[in-house]
Amino acid sequence: MANPYPFLISFPASMSTLRRLISSRLMRILVHSNFFAQDEQVQLPLLPNNNNNNENIVHQDLDDEAEEKAVVVYSLTPASRLLLKEGPLSTTQFLLMILDPVVTDPFHLMGTWCQMNNHGSHDHPASPFEMAHGRPFWGLAAQQPKFGSLFNEAMEADSQLIARAVVEECEGVFEGLNSLVDVGGGTGTMAKAIAKAFPNINCTVFDQPHVVANLQGTHNLDFVGGDMFEKIPPANAIFLKVIIKHNYFSLFFYSLIS
Numbered sequence: 001m002a003n004p005y006p007f008l009i010s011f012p013a014s015m016s017t018l019r020r021l022i023s024s025r026l027m028r029i030l031v032h033s034n035f036f037a038q039d040e041q042v043q044l045p046l047l048p049n050n051n052n053n054n055e056n057i058v059h060q061d062l063d064d065e066a067e068e069k070a071v072v073v074y075s076l077t078p079a080s081r082l083l084l085k086e087g088p089l090s091t092t093q094f095l096l097m098i099l100d101p102v103v104t105d106p107f108h109l110m111g112t113w114c115q116m117n118n119h120g121s122h123d124h125p126a127s128p129f130e131m132a133h134g135r136p137f138w139g140l141a142a143q144q145p146k147f148g149s150l151f152n153e154a155m156e157a158d159s160q161l162i163a164r165a166v167v168e169e170c171e172g173v174f175e176g177l178n179s180l181v182d183v184g185g186g187t188g189t190m191a192k193a194i195a196k197a198f199p200n201i202n203c204t205v206f207d208q209p210h211v212v213a214n215l216q217g218t219h220n221l222d223f224v225g226g227d228m229f230e231k232i233p234p235a236n237a238i239f240l241k242v243i244i245k246h247n248y249f250s251l252f253f254y255s256l257i258s
């Protein structure tokens with residue numbers, strides 16, 4: 001069957017033997033970790049350097065002389081399909097966010113921060129994140145619009161993936177509800193999916209004022225700005241997704257990527 005997820009990896013003849021070897025090893029690791037599936041290995045003439053045939057994932061595996069004439073065909077797996085930018089359930093933005101230096105830099109301070117905590121110091125920063133950036137996560141996300149947008153897009157990508165399972169597999173949870181408030185609901189991806197699947201439920205997305213500013217609702221969806229620690233809009237049900245204490249934000253992401 002033709003690979004429905006076209007992708008081409010080719011190693012030009014100009015590439016050094018060492019780099020080819022490294023690329024070949026890298027592909028093996030990616031296959032081993034289920035990022036690619038190795039479909040077949042066929043004896044074919046080497047592809048021209050400027051090959052534009054992108055019907056299959058093709059990798060010229062040049063470990064030894066025998067393999068020099070072989071072409072190994074790979075295909076994407078369910079895990080790597082989630083990383084296709086164009087896919088409806090793409091998690092690319094989420095990955096880009098957790099790999100952003102704003103998120104990764106604090107990990108380098110994790111050891112120092114833990115030691116400060118162990119020594120009972122009272123004026124230590126609340127988290128490795130605060131130690132690196134001098135302010136809490138939400139403060140930085142609000143003050144740096146570029147990172148704020150990256151974060152919101154990441155959460156939208158995650159919600160798109162989860163929303164499908166929630167509305168299709170957990171239908172019963174929403175039975176009998178007239179209203180629901182998604183507390184810390186971000187830009188409303190999850191609430192939009194719920195409001196669409198259950199038109200009788202009035203959904204409110206409640207988040208920090210700058211996050212929901214200028215977002216348009218529908219007949220059964222509205223956006224309200226505020227601080228969840230002060231007051232939340234009343235509703236039959238409260239929905240919480242990925243709401244965690246900011247002190248542990250770094251640890252949360254650490255557990256995601258480790």
Ligand SMILES: C[S@@+](CC[C@H](N)C(=O)[O-])C[C@H]1O[C@@H](n2cnc3c(N)ncnc32)[C@H](O)[C@@H]1O
Nearest residue numbers: 155159184185186207208211226227228241242
């Ligand atoms: C990790 S995100 C989760 C977003 C969304 N629930 C999701 O899963 O896609 C946490 C959300 O809580 C919001 N938030 C943080 N502190 C808040 C507060 N004090 N009051 C209201 N919302 C807050 C953030 O702006 C962010 O959108």
